[in-house]
Amino acid sequence: MNNEILTIDNLTKSFPTGKRTLFGKMTNKLKAVNEVSLTINKGEVLGLVGESGCGKSTLGRCILRLIEPTSGNIYFNDTNVTKLSSHELKKIRKNMQIIFQNPYSSLNPRLTINDTMMEVLKVHHMNSGDEVSTICRFLDLVGLPQDAIYRFPYEFSGGQLQRLAIMRALILNPEFLIADEAVSALDVSIQAQILNLLLDLKEKLSITMLFITHDLSVVEYVSNRIAVMYLGNIVEIADTEALFNNTLHPYTKALISAIPIPNPSLSKERIILEGDLPSPAMHIQGCRFSNRCKEQMKICHKISPKMIEVEHQHFVSCHLYDTKYSEELI
Amino acid sequence: MECKIDLKAIELEHKQRRKRLFKTSFLNNYLVVAATIILIVIILLAIFAPLIAPHNPDQLNLSNSLKGISRENFFGTDRQGRDIFSRILFGARTTLLGAVFVVIISNVIGIPLGLISGYYGGKIDNLVMRMCDIILAFPALLLAFVIVAVFGRNFTNSVIALGVVYVPMIARLVRSVTLVEKEKIYVEAARAIGISDQSIIFKHILVNCTSPILIQVTIDMAYSVLDLAAMSFLGLGVQPPQADWGYMLSEGREYLMLSPNVTFAAGFSIMITVICFNLFSDGLQVFLDPQQRRV
Amino acid sequence: MNVNHDELIRVKGLSVKFKTDRGEAYAVRNVNFAIKPNETLGLVGESGSGKSVTAQSILKLHPSDRTKIAGEISYKGQNLLDKNEKEMQKIRGNQISMIFQDPMISLNPVIRVGEQISETIRYHKKISRKEAMEQSIRLINQVGIPFAEERYYQYPHEFSGGMLQRFMIAIALSCNPNFLIADEPTTALDVTVQAQILRLMKKLQKDFGMSILIITHNLGIVSEICDHVAVMYAGELVEISDVIPIFSNPLHPYTYGLLEAIPVLGQKHKKLKNIEGHPPNIFDHIQGCNFSPRCPFKTDICLTEKPILRQVGNLRYVACHNPLNHI
Numbered sequence: 001m002n003n004e005i006l007t008i009d010n011l012t013k014s015f016p017t018g019k020r021t022l023f024g025k026m027t028n029k030l031k032a033v034n035e036v037s038l039t040i041n042k043g044e045v046l047g048l049v050g051e052s053g054c055g056k057s058t059l060g061r062c063i064l065r066l067i068e069p070t071s072g073n074i075y076f077n078d079t080n081v082t083k084l085s086s087h088e089l090k091k092i093r094k095n096m097q098i099i100f101q102n103p104y105s106s107l108n109p110r111l112t113i114n115d116t117m118m119e120v121l122k123v124h125h126m127n128s129g130d131e132v133s134t135i136c137r138f139l140d141l142v143g144l145p146q147d148a149i150y151r152f153p154y155e156f157s158g159g160q161l162q163r164l165a166i167m168r169a170l171i172l173n174p175e176f177l178i179a180d181e182a183v184s185a186l187d188v189s190i191q192a193q194i195l196n197l198l199l200d201l202k203e204k205l206s207i208t209m210l211f212i213t214h215d216l217s218v219v220e221y222v223s224n225r226i227a228v229m230y231l232g233n234i235v236e237i238a239d240t241e242a243l244f245n246n247t248l249h250p251y252t253k254a255l256i257s258a259i260p261i262p263n264p265s266l267s268k269e270r271i272i273l274e275g276d277l278p279s280p281a282m283h284i285q286g287c288r289f290s291n292r293c294k295e296q297m298k299i300c301h302k303i304s305p306k307m308i309e310v311e312h313q314h315f316v317s318c319h320l321y322d323t324k325y326s327e328e329l330i
Numbered sequence: 331m332e333c334k335i336d337l338k339a340i341e342l343e344h345k346q347r348r349k350r351l352f353k354t355s356f357l358n359n360y361l362v363v364a365a366t367i368i369l370i371v372i373i374l375l376a377i378f379a380p381l382i383a384p385h386n387p388d389q390l391n392l393s394n395s396l397k398g399i400s401r402e403n404f405f406g407t408d409r410q411g412r413d414i415f416s417r418i419l420f421g422a423r424t425t426l427l428g429a430v431f432v433v434i435i436s437n438v439i440g441i442p443l444g445l446i447s448g449y450y451g452g453k454i455d456n457l458v459m460r461m462c463d464i465i466l467a468f469p470a471l472l473l474a475f476v477i478v479a480v481f482g483r484n485f486t487n488s489v490i491a492l493g494v495v496y497v498p499m500i501a502r503l504v505r506s507v508t509l510v511e512k513e514k515i516y517v518e519a520a521r522a523i524g525i526s527d528q529s530i531i532f533k534h535i536l537v538n539c540t541s542p543i544l545i546q547v548t549i550d551m552a553y554s555v556l557d558l559a560a561m562s563f564l565g566l567g568v569q570p571p572q573a574d575w576g577y578m579l580s581e582g583r584e585y586l587m588l589s590p591n592v593t594f595a596a597g598f599s600i601m602i603t604v605i606c607f608n609l610f611s612d613g614l615q616v617f618l619d620p621q622q623r624r625v
Numbered sequence: 626m627n628v629n630h631d632e633l634i635r636v637k638g639l640s641v642k643f644k645t646d647r648g649e650a651y652a653v654r655n656v657n658f659a660i661k662p663n664e665t666l667g668l669v670g671e672s673g674s675g676k677s678v679t680a681q682s683i684l685k686l687h688p689s690d691r692t693k694i695a696g697e698i699s700y701k702g703q704n705l706l707d708k709n710e711k712e713m714q715k716i717r718g719n720q721i722s723m724i725f726q727d728p729m730i731s732l733n734p735v736i737r738v739g740e741q742i743s744e745t746i747r748y749h750k751k752i753s754r755k756e757a758m759e760q761s762i763r764l765i766n767q768v769g770i771p772f773a774e775e776r777y778y779q780y781p782h783e784f785s786g787g788m789l790q791r792f793m794i795a796i797a798l799s800c801n802p803n804f805l806i807a808d809e810p811t812t813a814l815d816v817t818v819q820a821q822i823l824r825l826m827k828k829l830q831k832d833f834g835m836s837i838l839i840i841t842h843n844l845g846i847v848s849e850i851c852d853h854v855a856v857m858y859a860g861e862l863v864e865i866s867d868v869i870p871i872f873s874n875p876l877h878p879y880t881y882g883l884l885e886a887i888p889v890l891g892q893k894h895k896k897l898k899n900i901e902g903h904p905p906n907i908f909d910h911i912q913g914c915n916f917s918p919r920c921p922f923k924t925d926i927c928l929t930e931k932p933i934l935r936q937v938g939n940l941r942y943v944a945c946h947n948p949l950n951h952i
Binding site for chain 1: 671672785786787788815816817818819820821823824842843844845846847848849868869872873882883884885886887888889890891896897898899900901903904
């Protein structure tokens with residue numbers, strides 16, 4: 001298929017942790033992202049959901065090589081991003097951009113909006129002599145007044161700053177945008193504005209998006225497909241409808257059921273997981289969810305499950321759906 | 331889509347805003363304005379010292395020794411009978427120039443070292459910081475003595491020596507600010523956009539270090555005046571009979587009980603200059619930091 | 626308003642004014658509400674709406690030199706605002722407790738968690754060290770932490786956020802308070818852990834028989850555990866209601882806007898409606914209704930006259946010239 005814009009193949013990122021030895025080496029490894037494979041199709045919004053520490057942000061940063069992945073490959077439009085030199089990387093970053101969670105620190109407080117945007121354009125040699133009107137056009141696009149151009153970041157509210165961060169990412173006309181918890185730090189009434197803005201711009205500028213968040217209701221609203229991550233592994237990927245209507249992985253089920261619904265007359269049966277998210281540095285035999293799973297079997301503590309396609313385009317990594325084991329080993 | 335707005339109008343408004351900002355943050359602060367004016371006066375006095383000074387600062391006249399304040403000698407005379415007022419004027423040249431160069435040297439070396447060591451970390455950081463530790467392990471003056479002893483006794487060498495000795499302080503300061511700033515998201519965002527490390531360090535991070543650097547600069551100015559004086563006192567810096575505030579300060583100490591004029595005149599000159607530098611840098615900080623200058 | 630003896634706490638005409646470098650500003654203006662025993666009131670609002678300030682002023686946690694509090698907070702018939710610092714210390718933690726948003730920074734990192742609970746108990750009750758310890762261990766068990774005896778001797782950094790919030794709850798409950806204030810208790814936690822904590826709070830409310838004031842921006846949490854809801858905007862209450870009608874039949878345009886602006890699981894195809902603009906900060910001066918610059922239903926009167934909170938039905942209050950629905 002030539003429809004794919006980004007393919008992640010067996011990506012692993014481990015950080016050294018634990019005690020330092022005499023020579024400064026760390027004794028242990030923390031696998032923040034563990035052999036993740038993923039494809040993103042042109043024009044879609046892929047939601048990446050998980051709780052804190054599950055490695056979703058690390059994955060996003062690895063794609064842009066803001067963090068160097070330990071192993072694995074990332075193909076962006078058939079270019080292997082992991083093998084690029086820093087010069088080629090700069091070129092490809094014109095096409096891949098990211099917006100971050102905290103709007104208050106994502107713009108340099110000492111530079112005016114004009115300075116910040118000019119620099120972005122200059123770095124990518126897009127100085128056609130008409131930069132100011134480009135900047136004005138984009139200010140319009142993200143719904144800010146044009147006299148914002150000579151202002152400093154402190155003069156804006158959180159929502160406006162996030163619009164500016166979006167603008168900085170989009171001013172290069174990228175094909176692919178990573179939104180890393182882009183609305184999590186915002187107030188509820190502002191969150192809706194930014195979500196709608198992102199969706200509008202995605203249509204207008206035909207952008208593909210990877211939407212990273214911990215909030216399932218947000219991800220349901222924006223995404224075509226959703227990948228659920230737990231402790232460095234992707235446990236389930238499916239189309240949005242399929243994921244919510246036919247939830248397969250026990251973790252996804254628990255996650256969905258944990259969300260409080262703003263409708264008091266609708267009482268629902270909850271699956272409440274016991275315990276907390278274990279630290280990614282903890283060594284867990286077999287399936288990494290096995291110690292909190294309500295449907296665990298013996299096999300889960302021995303062998304880690306593989307990703308299998310249970311239905312068309314619905315992948316899950318759980319022994320419950322793996323016919324090979326289910327008969328003999330339960 | 332067309333950009334219909336009148337860009338000139340926006341730019342004009344922007345310029346007017348900057349003027350307003352300058353007015354509210356700088357000019358409306360009377361202390362800062364006063365300090366700036368005094369500093370300018372001091373600098374002018376130093377530049378035009380030969381025209382203003384009523385006497386030759388180096389003219390010995392032992393019969394005129396330790397005179398009090400008079401119309402002839404505004405601040406009196408010192409033990410050698412030289413006019414203190416003229417010596418203060420001429421001393422401003424050596425003292426200020428010396429202090430400014432000490433600060434320039436330490437900043438030009440220290441700021442890039444601090445930025446690079448903080449931003450890259452690892453081995454470079456270790457190397458730079460251990461070198462700073464070595465310099466800091468010796469008392470600053472002692473180290474400067476060694477440098478001067480090796481390269482020869484004159485004022486230039488003592489300025490360079492002090493400049494080098496001050497490097498670790500500024501480097502450590504810049505490094506610590508860099509460590510904080512580099513974790514901020516705007517740095518990561520700049521990397522994501524493809525901005526080179528060089529620009530990130532010297533544009534994005536450096537502008538956010540200005541406040542602490544300015545504070546350090548004013549403190550260093552004061553210290554270097556005193557340290558230069560100490561070196562001159564020991565015969566390593568300014569060579570007599572050249573006038574220098576610091577040297578006068580320590581020289582006058584010998585006969586402080588007999589006649590405090592020399593010490594007082596030099597001491598007050600140093601004090602006023604340092605206070606004015608401090609106030610000026612306060613004002614500058616408020617003006618440079620957009621967060622502080624709310625209209 | 627007549628004195629109602631069923632009420633545990635009544636806040637009457639509460640205004641909080643801060644002195645800042647930029648002049649004085651109202652963070653909270655003329656807030657009225659009441660909570661009955663064993664009830665849970667949810668105080669909903671966005672950041673800067675004054676919901677935390679309201680809660681903190683019940684316990685008088687503001688520095689007195691920079692804040693002016695006016696109005697009346699009557700707790701069991703006594704006005705808390707008349708009490709001095711010493712009397713307040715006896716009430717704080719003992720009769721009225723509070724838990725905060727971030728458990729990671731609310732506990733002292735160098736003192737064992739168990740001792741932090743015992744300390745609170747011993748501060749308010751004259752009992753021996755050993756008795757306090759036994760009580761603490763019982764409490765740790767009650768908040769759902771296994772191996773309480775061992776946990777007693779551990780330090781905060783050895784626990785995850787969810788566990789620490791349980792310890793915070795244990796400290797808050799250590800003296801059997803009648804009233805618990807929970808300021809965004811689950812905002813710093815993951816959803817699966819949030820569900821645990823909410824369930825725990827509901828259970829403990831029954832066991833201890835206390836009233837809860839929960840401050841949150843999350844309407845899902847409100848619907849989950851509250852009996853009543855008070856919505857705040859720009860320092861003022863705009864709507865008070867029982868929990869069920871406010872979701873099905875919001876009266877204030879802001880409440881309606883909030884409900885329309887949050888994505889709800891299972892309603893993907895409903896397009897989110899924006900509330901245009903952004904909340905005012907406390908220095909902004911708005912003529913008429915605070916919400917009028919953002920309100921899609923505003924009329925002329927909204928721009929000139931400030932609406933007051935008025936009763937429109939059984940236990941329903943709204944501050945709006947043109948409420949959306951009628952009862």
